[in-house]
Amino acid sequence: MTQRLNANTGVGLWLKWTLLVWMNAIVGLVVTWDNMRQDGVPYWLGVGLGVCVFIPLYALVERSLRRRGVRGIGKALTIGAIIRALLQIAVVVDVLAGMVGISVAENVVGAAPGDAKQEFGFYFVTTVVTGALLSVVAWVLTALVLLGMRLVARRRQPPLVTDTTNPTQTTVK
Numbered sequence: 762m763t764q765r766l767n768a769n770t771g772v773g774l775w776l777k778w779t780l781l782v783w784m785n786a787i788v789g790l791v792v793t794w795d796n797m798r799q800d801g802v803p804y805w806l807g808v809g810l811g812v813c814v815f816i817p818l819y820a821l822v823e824r825s826l827r828r829r830g831v832r833g834i835g836k837a838l839t840i841g842a843i844i845r846a847l848l849q850i851a852v853v854v855d856v857l858a859g860m861v862g863i864s865v866a867e868n869v870v871g872a873a874p875g876d877a878k879q880e881f882g883f884y885f886v887t888t889v890v891t892g893a894l895l896s897v898v899a900w901v902l903t904a905l906v907l908l909g910m911r912l913v914a915r916r917r918q919p920p921l922v923t924d925t926t927n928p929t930q931t932t933v934k
Contacts, residue, residue, distance in 0.1 A: 778820040781842040785895065786812045788849040789859060789888070803880035811888025815896065833910045841903030845895065854898060855891075862891035 790797070790808070797804050819838070826834040849855055865886065866872045872883035 774824060775816070775820050777839070778816050778823070781839065781846065782812060782815045782819060784846040785842060785849070785899070786892075787846070788852055788855045789891065792852070792856070792859070800874075800880055800884075804884050807881045807884025808888050811885045811892060814889055815892050818896075833907055837907035837910060838903050840906045841899050844902045844906070845899040848898075855895065858891045858894040858898075859887070861894060862887040862889075865890045 786808075793804075793808070797808075819842070823835050823838055826838075866883050870882065870886050872879040872886055874880060874883050876883075
């Protein structure tokens with residue numbers, strides 16, 4: 762028996778969000794390429810686990826919203842994440858989010874990139890904070906997409922027609 766892989770349920774949902782989350786992390790990985798080569802394992806573990814934090818977050822949020830009956834949320838969230846991934850071409854948003862992530866890791870958590878004992882924590886915290894800020898951007902895009910989808914759906918509905926013989930009665934024809 763073969764089973765069709767559905768991007769909206771089960772394993773397909775998790776694979777979809779794994780792909781989309783890592784697509785959204787590409788610029789961060791390219792920008793920090795030198796760190797990857799110099800710091801090796803702490804970098805990969807910190808960044809890898811930091812990025813992976815967002816996979817279940819998005820998959821579970823989408824599943825929960827679908828179960829609650831929020832119409833179009835899966836499509837809107839997917840489109841929002843794809844738009845966010847494409848916006849990486851203009852690296853300004855990613856760089857600013859990364860700078861805030863580094864600042865939080867250094868000043869709030871006290872992790873430093875030069876200290877071998879703290880490198881994993883530094884990269885993990887930086888990645889999670891940066892990802893959280895970029896998720897806000899993705900959620901704003903998702904809200905705009907959902908709003909657009911609902912406006913288009915509203916325009917497609919037939920207008921209410923008032924019966925001219927009985928002005929108090931409104932019918933849809």
